[in-house]
Amino acid sequence: MLCKITRILYVLTGFLMLVSCNEYQKVLKNEDTKPKYDLAEKFYNEGDYKRANRLFEQIAPKFVGKPQGERVQFFLADTYFRIKDYNFAGYQFERFVKSYPKSEKAAEASFLGAKSYYLLSPRYSLDQTDTDKALVKLQGFINSYPDSEYLPEANTMARELTTKKEKKAFEIAKQFTKLGKSYFLDYNVSAIAALDNFISDNPGSVFREDAYYYKIQATSVLAFNSTEDKKQERLEDAKAAYETLIRYYPETKYLKEAQEFAERIEEELKPYTKQDNATK
Structure with missing residues (x-):
């Protein structure tokens, strides 16, 4: 039925x-x-x-x-x-x-x-x-x-x-950082400029903390591999990048990695600190 x-x-x-x-x-x-x-x-x-x-x-x-x-x-x-x-x-x-x-x-x-x-x-x-x-x-x-x-x-x-849109801009800057670390040193210069522009243009972005960390990475890699005439200035830039991240994000998710960069930055700055003290 x-x-x-x-x-x-x-x-x-x-x-x-x-x-x-x-x-x-x-x-x-x-x-x-x-x-x-x-x-x-x-x-x-x-x-x-x-x-x-x-x-x-x-x-x-x-x-x-x-x-x-x-x-x-x-x-x-x-x-x-x-x-x-x-x-x-x-x-x-x-x-x-x-x-x-x-x-x-x-x-x-x-x-x-x-x-x-x-x-x-x-x-x-x-x-x-x-x-x-x-x-x-x-x-x-x-x-x-x-x-x-x-x-x-x-x-x-x-x-x-x-x-x-922020993610697209950040990923471009991040890609420059990766290329600078793995392939060509000059890509770090582009990465730093792109990250600075991103941070300036997107003050409230959810990727802001990430951008500050990748700036530490880009400035550090550039400094560590620089010629002697540029090394001190670039190490100081890397140190400033680290201090900026910690100032804005004291409990950052990148704390361990950032501190590792900071320790090496301080180690490589020691000879220049001694020279500066000797000339005073």
Whole structure:
């Protein structure tokens, strides 16, 4: 009995899908706007965003300047978002906000447009053009709608994207440090410059402690392998880098490694300290 009911349900479901598909194809070819609008809204409400999107796409130009234009434009943008076509979603939400800045849906559209670009942001190691665009859009939303219910999520996304950009900048500087340690001494000069820029440009970064430590490493390796005429000055720079890390992070996770560098720095500075004392 149960198997028979299940078969009937399958047949009925298949029949309804066939009817729906035939109706969709028929309306799609119809020149009349109203049945397209009605069916598009029906599909939207049922969660069939792909077919709703195609219908809204067809009728949207015909509703420009009309009372229902606002509703159609929002649905069109939202269906792009729901089917994960975030490039078109971002563009369409931007158009909606520009066309209907006083709409009760303006805040939501602005947020979803920014979120579309956020969802296009790639992993940190790739080009961050979309990340930059997303941050601009999110900041625009945050500034325009400070009381929005979407504000907490917007702030979270903005922090995440900022951290992603910081990670990319830090990893580049860190890579210079690794190359300087393993291959070419001159890479340490680039590492120090990149780390200094990172620390200056990102004062609140979660990678700030790491940057201070890698600066110790880069300045130390450069100093230890320097010619005599540059060695003392570079050792002093390495010592200053160590003192800076300890000042800001006295219980740093790099304490053991940093102290090992500091001990060798002090050892290699001893001859110069004696010379300085002798000349006084």
